[in-house]
Amino acid sequence: MGRGGDQRALLRRARRRIGRERASARASQEGAQESPRHHTDWAKIATAFTIITAAGGLLFTGISTYYSAQVSKDQLDQSREDAEAKARRQADLVSAWSYREKGGGSTGVISNRSKDPVTSVNVVISVIPGPHRKGASAPGVPYVLQIATVGPCSKITFPAKMMRDELGRSWTPDTDMRVDMIWFSDGRGKRWKHRTASYPTLLKDHPDLGDVRTRSNSFHTPLQAQVANAKPLPGC
Numbered sequence: 699m700g701r702g703g704d705q706r707a708l709l710r711r712a713r714r715r716i717g718r719e720r721a722s723a724r725a726s727q728e729g730a731q732e733s734p735r736h737h738t739d740w741a742k743i744a745t746a747f748t749i750i751t752a753a754g755g756l757l758f759t760g761i762s763t764y765y766s767a768q769v770s771k772d773q774l775d776q777s778r779e780d781a782e783a784k785a786r787r788q789a790d791l792v793s794a795w796s797y798r799e800k801g802g803g804s805t806g807v808i809s810n811r812s813k814d815p816v817t818s819v820n821v822v823i824s825v826i827p828g829p830h831r832k833g834a835s836a837p838g839v840p841y842v843l844q845i846a847t848v849g850p851c852s853k854i855t856f857p858a859k860m861m862r863d864e865l866g867r868s869w870t871p872d873t874d875m876r877v878d879m880i881w882f883s884d885g886r887g888k889r890w891k892h893r894t895a896s897y898p899t900l901l902k903d904h905p906d907l908g909d910v911r912t913r914s915n916s917f918h919t920p921l922q923a924q925v926a927n928a929k930p931l932p933g934c
Contacts, residue, residue: 785888786898788885792808794808803857805875807853808821809931810849816883819882821856822910825861826839826876843914844914845915854929858873858875859873864911
């Protein structure tokens with residue numbers, strides 16, 4: 699091969715080398731262009747994962763806070779109920795009711811099963827002149843029986859016949875007596891109101907009974923006799 703052939707061979711090799719270099723440059727450029735795209739996608743995924751994780755953390759924190767608040771509220775309510783139950787421990791042991799006698803008429807009872815006396819006791823009663831009719835709901839004549847002290851572990855009874863002078867001619871042997879409510883002071887001086895078949899509640903103000911007539915064991919001889927005849931409660 700002559701001089702001209704050598705030159706052509708060198709030229710072909712140079713062209714192939716230049717072609718390979720250009721192809722390599724294009725591949726490098728394309729790789730460089732694709733790399734940011736892949737990096738951007740991973741960044742978005744990482745950001746989304748971070749947001750989801752943060753939202754989950756906030757949700758968990760919110761739920762935990764809510765239940766913690768509920769537990770605290772329940773504990774506070776329970777503490778309040780325990781304090782109220784402790785405060786009315788003695789009041790729970792004081793009650794009043796009435797019952798029908800076998801031979802007609804009825805008798806009221808006030809009972810103090812606590813170990814301490816209760817004072818300034820007021821018993822609101824309704825006296826219904828006979829004859830007694832079962833199931834009837836006559837309003838009756840209201841009275842307040844005032845008793846200075848009911849001793850510990852004792853009960854006082856007050857039969858309807860005790861009100862004979864108050865009813866006059868309307869009184870009969872079958873006169874009924876109904877206990878509506880009592881209020882009293884416990885050993886700590888707290889005032890309580892107790893309706894029949896209900897829990898005692900603290901008394902903030904003196905009950906307004908209007909013109910209801912009162913009978914005190916200090917002046918009413920029949921009631922005085924019943925208080926003096928208070929009976930001990932067995933098993934107290």
